[in-house]
Amino acid sequence: MRFELPTPFQRILSKEPYPLLFATISGAHLYGFPSADSDYDLRGVHILPLKEVIGLQTGSETREISTEQEGIELDLVTHDVKKFMGLLLKRNGYVLEQLYSPLMVATSPEHDALKEIATRCITRHHSHHYLGFAQTQWRLFTKESPARVKPLLYVFRVLLTGIHLMQTGEIEANLRHLNEKFQLTYIPDLIAQKTSGPERAVIKEGDQVFFEGEYRRLLQKLENASQSSILPDSPSAGADLHDLLVNIRLAAC
Structure with missing residues (x-):
């Protein structure tokens, strides 16, 4: 699905010094x-040219830009393809x-x-x-007063993504889509609060005890899903990632 950035942000992206393997x-x-x-x-992911990989003067493995246009911020982070592949070989859900x-x-054929x-x-x-991400988001949720909807949604999004991944081996980060499977009755109301109001929308007073019970239930469900998962213990893509990286580097000469 093609996502159209606001025009000012498109211009910023077009000025990046290295070709992009993908941006999402x-x-x-x-x-x-x-x-x-x-x-x-x-x-x-950006692609450093060969001379900035093998020479003494190497290019940036990670590029970061934060800017604001008309009250909306853009946070851009890209990694060089080698660094990104290294992160893929670790237990890194972000990448x-x-x-x-x-x-x-x-996007590009190499992205595919x-x-x-x-x-x-x-x-x-x-x-x-x-598990770690959910626990971090829960701490963020509980330390604020009044408690905000946004970190709570992140808690449930992370837990359901993790459970779904352990059960199916598929990445699904969209909470609306996840809830079509998990059918948590409170998720649509939380999403409605978040999307119809400002970023700092808060939950109703007295609901925190209920949500803590749900957090702990889903945390345990994720732990159980991990233990029963048929996913492998280690990645097996190292050799193919190596070959793809070599081809990308040579093509960028």
Whole structure:
């Protein structure tokens, strides 16, 4: 699905010094609950030319840009293809979600090839990423007063993505789509609160006890899903990633 950035942000992206293997949308837009004032979180992979890889003066492995246009922020982060592949071989759910995001701003045949190979980077140990991320988001949710809807939605999005991944081996980061499977009755109301109001929308007073019970239930469900998952213990895509990287580098000469 082609995602159209606002024109000022398209101009910024067009000025990037390195070719992009891909660039996709992450954050609230990917998760299915953007507000009118949500930032654009753009993630991707750039390709360093061969001379900036093998020489003494090497290029940037990671490029970051944060800017604001008409009250809306753009947060752009790209990694060089080698660094990104290294992250794929670790238990890193972020890079998988970026790679498989359906909200594409830029793509390439190599993007398609990488997506095909990366299915063999997914392991049952990716559950640790989602368990840790959920616990971090829960702490953010509980330390604020009044408690906000946004971090709570992140908690449930992360837990359901992790459970779904352990059960199916598929990356799904959109909470609306996930809830078609999990049917949590409170999710549509939370999304409606978040999307119809400002980023700092808060939950109803007294609901925190209920949501804590749901958080702990789903956390346990993710742990159980990890233990029973038929996903492999380690990635098997290393050799194919190596070959793809070599071909990309040589083509960029």
